[in-house]
Structure formats: C-alpha cells, structure tokens
Amino acid sequence: MEEADVLRKQVPSYLAEAQMIKQGAEARVYRGRFLGRSVIIKERFPKLYRHPSVDEKLTRRRTAQEVRSILRCRRAGINAPVVYFVDYNYHCIFLEDIVHSVSVRDYIVPVQATVQGTEHLQTLADKIGEILAQMHDEDVIHGDLTTSNMLLLAKAEHKNINLVLIDFGLSYISALTEDKGVDLYVLEKAFLSTHPNTETLFDRLLKSYTASSKKAPAVIKKLDEVRLRGRKRSMVG
Amino acid sequence: MHRTHDLEIFPEYTVTQLLFKDLKNAAELRKMAVNGEIKGALINPTMIVDAFQILVAANKAVHLHKNGKMKTRSLYSEIIFNLSPTNNISEAFKRFGISDSDNAVYIVLVHNKEETLNVDDIISKVDGQQIDVDQVSELTDAAIVKKLYKVAPMEERCGSLLDAVVCRMATKDVA
Numbered sequence A: 001m002e003e004a005d006v007l008r009k010q011v012p013s014y015l016a017e018a019q020m021i022k023q024g025a026e027a028r029v030y031r032g033r034f035l036g037r038s039v040i041i042k043e044r045f046p047k048l049y050r051h052p053s054v055d056e057k058l059t060r061r062r063t064a065q066e067v068r069s070i071l072r073c074r075r076a077g078i079n080a081p082v083v084y085f086v087d088y089n090y091h092c093i094f095l096e097d098i099v100h101s102v103s104v105r106d107y108i109v110p111v112q113a114t115v116q117g118t119e120h121l122q123t124l125a126d127k128i129g130e131i132l133a134q135m136h137d138e139d140v141i142h143g144d145l146t147t148s149n150m151l152l153l154a155k156a157e158h159k160n161i162n163l164v165l166i167d168f169g170l171s172y173i174s175a176l177t178e179d180k181g182v183d184l185y186v187l188e189k190a191f192l193s194t195h196p197n198t199e200t201l202f203d204r205l206l207k208s209y210t211a212s213s214k215k216a217p218a219v220i221k222k223l224d225e226v227r228l229r230g231r232k233r234s235m236v237g
Numbered sequence B: 001m002h003r004t005h006d007l008e009i010f011p012e013y014t015v016t017q018l019l020f021k022d023l024k025n026a027a028e029l030r031k032m033a034v035n036g037e038i039k040g041a042l043i044n045p046t047m048i049v050d051a052f053q054i055l056v057a058a059n060k061a062v063h064l065h066k067n068g069k070m071k072t073r074s075l076y077s078e079i080i081f082n083l084s085p086t087n088n089i090s091e092a093f094k095r096f097g098i099s100d101s102d103n104a105v106y107i108v109l110v111h112n113k114e115e116t117l118n119v120d121d122i123i124s125k126v127d128g129q130q131i132d133v134d135q136v137s138e139l140t141d142a143a144i145v146k147k148l149y150k151v152a153p154m155e156e157r158c159g160s161l162l163d164a165v166v167c168r169m170a171t172k173d174v175a
Helices: A003-017 A052-075 A104-113 A117-137 A177-194 A199-212 A216-229 B026-034 B051-066 B075-083 B089-096 B119-125 B133-139 B142-149 B161-171
Strands: A019-023 A028-034 A037-043 A083-087 A092-096 A101-103 A150-153 A163-165 B003-006 B013-021 B041-043 B105-112 B129-131
Touching: A003 A028, A052 A083, A052 A092, A052 B161, A083 B051, A083 B161, A101 A104, A104 A117, A104 A150, A117 A163, A117 A177, A117 A199, A117 A216, A177 A199, A177 A216, A199 A216, B013 B051, B013 B119, B013 B133, B026 B041, B041 B075, B051 B075, B051 B105, B051 B133, B051 B161, B075 B089, B075 B105, B105 B119, B142 B161
Parallel strands: none
Antiparallel strands: A019 A028, A028 A037, A037 A092, A083 A092, A101 A150, A150 A163, B003 B013, B013 B105, B013 B129, B041 B105
C-alpha cells in the first residue's frame, strides 16, 4: 500500500465526517471531534482562480498569521480560542470550540429591547473597549472586527463579562496608529449598521478604549481622520 | 490501567499511555528505548500537565511522520520533540525525555490498529508502580512548566496552564 495515497485522503475524509457550519470566500468552518474534544476546524480551501503556487503561498501565510495572532493575544491574557493543531498540507486550523457562548451580535439585539438593557450594554461596551485597547497594545490588528466575531461566555457569575475574540483570519501585526484606527473604523461601520441607534453605545466603547491605554488617544485621533476619508488611504501625490 | 485513544484524523492509529511512579529502573528503560527493545516514548512526567498534552504531541508526530516531515529520526523521538517549546532537539530530550535518576515515567505507544500491542510486555519491563494517567497532575512541576513554556500570570487569566502549553506546542513552527 502506498503511504502517500492513504495520507492524501486523511484530512479530507475526516472533514467529510465533520459538520460544516459556515462557508465563506476564504475558508470553510466545521465542527468535529479531535482527541476527544469538540473542536472548530477552519479549512482554507484551494482557490482555483489563483495560480497554484501563489495560492499555496498566500494560504500558508494567512494560516500562519492567524495562528500567530491568536497566540499573541492569549499571551497577553486576551481570550481567543486555543489552537490544538495546524495542518499545513490542507491548511486546516483545529481550534477550541467555545461552548456555552453567544455572539455579541446575538446578545445585543434582544437585550436592546429590554428596560434594564441599556445598563447591561454599557458594561459590555466598556469591556469591549478595554479588550480592544489591550489587543492594540500588543500590536495585533484584528482586521475584521464585528460583533459576530466577539463571543460572550455564559458564566454563572454575571458580574464578570468574559469576552472571547474569534476569527483572526484577516489579522496582522502592526504598531501603526493608522492600522489601529482603521481597525476601529471597520468595527464602527459594522457595529452601527448591525445595531441601529447605538451611536451613544459605540461612543462609550471608544471612551473605554481611550481610557484603557496610553497609546489610545493617538489612535482615536487617527480614527477621526479615517472617518473623513474612508478605510483606504489616499494614494494621490 | 493504561489509556488508549484513537486519533480521529488518523483512524488507523491508536495511542496508548501508561504512567508509573516509584520507578527504580529508569536507566535500564532508557537503554531499552535507545536500542529498540521498547518501542515507545519515555517521557518525564514532571513536564506533563495532562494526558491531552501527550495526545496533541502524538497526533502531530503521526501527522509529520505520514508527511515525511519529521524533525527527528523516529515517531517516538518526534513525540518528545513536539512537547518542547523550542526547536532544539537535544534540549527537548534533556527536558522531556527521562533521565537515569528519574523516579517516574510516562510511556507513550503509537501503533497501527492491525498490529497487536503487548502492553503487558512493556509493563513487565518497568520496575515501578503503575498509576492512572490522570494522576499525572500530582507529578507535574507547574513552576518548571511555566518557566520553560514562558507562561506569564497574565495568560492564565484567559485559560488553564494546559491551554497555554498546548497552544505553544501546536504553533511552535510559526510563532
């Protein structure tokens, strides 16, 4: 029996058994079992519209970058899924399944309608601002900050909000205030369009962000600039 | 008392784990592993936080073995190497392998399902008391593990020591 043949089928046949939960342009996300635990598998499938060698290079780099950012966040005490295994042949990342969690997006919608909702949401906004400031202090740029990419852990003690950041697929390392400003701008756009009438809530998030880091005021200043011109820097001149 | 676990990605492989304390013949065992009488990885249990850590190392070793991308010579040395946070092979053996003076040993066997594994044969070679692999936490030297993997107190806020260790093992080739 040719070993190489057996190997080629290994991960694909494993994924065929797993349950696909999301398909995007860049990757497919599955839920499965790994070493006895429930895991999330993110598979960056080959893009046939790219030249194979370019595709391989890009995919490998993005997989590595995603894993690096997660580790960097965790080192700084920012909760992100634990990486269990990385397969660079099939570009699969095996991640901790964050059980008993709800996305911030799904959390906000019903809570917004309730009477005591405002207070809950303010505490949450404070926490998000604080964590993003910490993340930017580590020079991690998430790249795709949305309320769907933040999970809230349901814990017995309701006082402590436990926030987990997920999907570092577009993340990178940068110390530039420009990049951090754009990161917040992307969140602002996503936040306000997903959750109507939350301008004051988002302001509160930014205030908390500002108060949580020495470098934050410069980022907020940059954010004001970015708001005027949009995400892309002017390339004129 | 040993524990077996199938690797979900490589269903034809099974990992068997055994743990012994009050070990008296560490030097002898090490010699047997070197000359191939014991086909298994002999690991220093003070560096092991949980059986899951072993499974992660074994799974990665099988993966690299099947891809022909191992950094060391055998599947078993690769398991020991995978446990280490650094890419220094001799240091990995020094820290994670057993030394002649050790009084406990964690044995990891990886075998194809078609092969029959004689666990009793291995057990008979060890002069020590076999205990449940979950009891490894009683043998863990958390202070040294934290130092070696460079786990700051900050990180333990967002997860267990096991999380920190496993995350580093899985990402050491790119981090």
